[in-house]
Amino acid sequence: MNVMYFAWVRERIGVPQEKVQTKAATVADLVAELVAREDRYAAAFADISALRVAVDQELADFDAPLAGVREVAFFPPMTGG
Amino acid sequence: MQVRVQQAAFDPGAELAGFAVGRRDIGAIVSFTGVVRDTSGDLRHMMIEHYPGMTERAITGILDQAVARWSLADALVIHRFGALEPAAPIMMVATAAAHRAEAFAAADFLMDYLKSRAPFWKKEVTLSGAAWVAAKDADEAALNRW
Numbered sequence: 300m301n302v303m304y305f306a307w308v309r310e311r312i313g314v315p316q317e318k319v320q321t322k323a324a325t326v327a328d329l330v331a332e333l334v335a336r337e338d339r340y341a342a343a344f345a346d347i348s349a350l351r352v353a354v355d356q357e358l359a360d361f362d363a364p365l366a367g368v369r370e371v372a373f374f375p376p377m378t379g380g
Numbered sequence: 381m382q383v384r385v386q387q388a389a390f391d392p393g394a395e396l397a398g399f400a401v402g403r404r405d406i407g408a409i410v411s412f413t414g415v416v417r418d419t420s421g422d423l424r425h426m427m428i429e430h431y432p433g434m435t436e437r438a439i440t441g442i443l444d445q446a447v448a449r450w451s452l453a454d455a456l457v458i459h460r461f462g463a464l465e466p467a468a469p470i471m472m473v474a475t476a477a478a479h480r481a482e483a484f485a486a487a488d489f490l491m492d493y494l495k496s497r498a499p500f501w502k503k504e505v506t507l508s509g510a511a512w513v514a515a516k517d518a519d520e521a522a523l524n525r526w
Contacts, residue, residue, distance in 0.1 A: 306429055306501035307512050353499070356434035372431060372499075376515035379459065379500035380414050380471060380491055 300365070302329075304343070305374035308350065311343035326352050326371060327361045343373070351376055381447060381455050383439045385430065387462040392472050400454040400476035408480040410487045412473050418466040422507040425463040428470065431499035435459075442493040450486040452477050457490065459500065492522045 303316040323329035330347065333340040344350070347361060353372040354363050365371070384390075392413045400409055416426045439457050447455055452475055459471040473490045477483040502513040 303431070305431060305499070306503070309429075353431070353434055356431070356437055358438075358497070372434070374431070374499065375501065375512065376520070377496055377499055378502045378513045378515050379498040380495035 300368055301370045302333075303370065303372040305372065307375055308343050308373050312339050321365075323365055325361070325365060326354065326359065326363050329365060329371065330361065330373075349375060381443055382457070383436055383443060384456075384458045385432075385435050385439070386458070386460055389460070390458055390469060390472070392469050395456065395458065395472060396474060399456055399474045403453055403476060405478065406453045406476045407478050408483040409474060409476045410480070410483040411475075412487050412491055414470045414472070414491075416464045416466050416468050416470055420504065420506050423466050424505045424507060425465055426470070427463050427503040427505055427510075428461045429501045429503070430459075430461045434499050438498045439494065442490060442497060445493075446475070446486045446490050449489070450475070450477055450482040452482070452486055455486070455490075457494070459494070459498065461500065463505075489526050492519075492526065495519050496523060 300319055301316055302319045304312050309315050321329055321332055323332055330344050334344050351374055352359050352361060354368055355370055396411050400406060443455055443457055454476040456474040464470055473487050475483045475486040496519050504511055504513060
């Protein structure tokens with residue numbers, strides 16, 4: 300699936316998006332897989348309460364299932380307007 | 381109804397002049413323009429990042445709710461991204477309705493939701509460095525008004 304990062308999450312991880320091969324059942328499982336990979340992911344996901352997630356471009360929770368999902372995005376709370 | 385997410389500058393006056401023109405069923409038009417504010421005194425620009433695709437989708441969803449709830453005759457949302465100079469318009473909303481109460485409420489609702497539910501992130505780039513603008517608890521709390 301396509302995993303995207305925005306704002307300071309993108310800066311900490313170092314790429315705006317990447318293809319990830321995963322069998323993670325939920326967003327939280329995917330986060331755990333990424334954190335186990337490298338320090339830069341651990342740094343970005345250190346405080347999950349400071350992050351928001353979108354699944355296929357809709358805001359979701361970290362316990363959202365990933366079956367059939369094509370795109371997951373992680374970002375800080377939005378600051379539009 | 382119109383949603384525009386763009387890098388290019390826009391002229392709020394010209395946009396407003398062309399909004400809901402000739403509609404005989406409306407009695408009120410309300411508009412709001414958000415402007416880049418230099419809070420530090422040395423702002424070079426405000427960098428606005430967004431999530432192409434989701435941005436348009438999220439704004440359209442918010443706009444649809446406003447149109448249905450306040451029976452809007454027309455509505456407009458423009459939001460810029462990229463590097464914006466101090467004093468430049470960032471975004472605007474305009475609402476047209478039969479009565480002013482609906483037009484004001486819908487514009488207020490749109491602003492509250494665009495601030496916390498449309499995927500934009502602001503970074504202040506000043507002469508001394510750059511920092512992401514943090515979301516305020518008050519902005520999230522404002523959603524409970526609706």
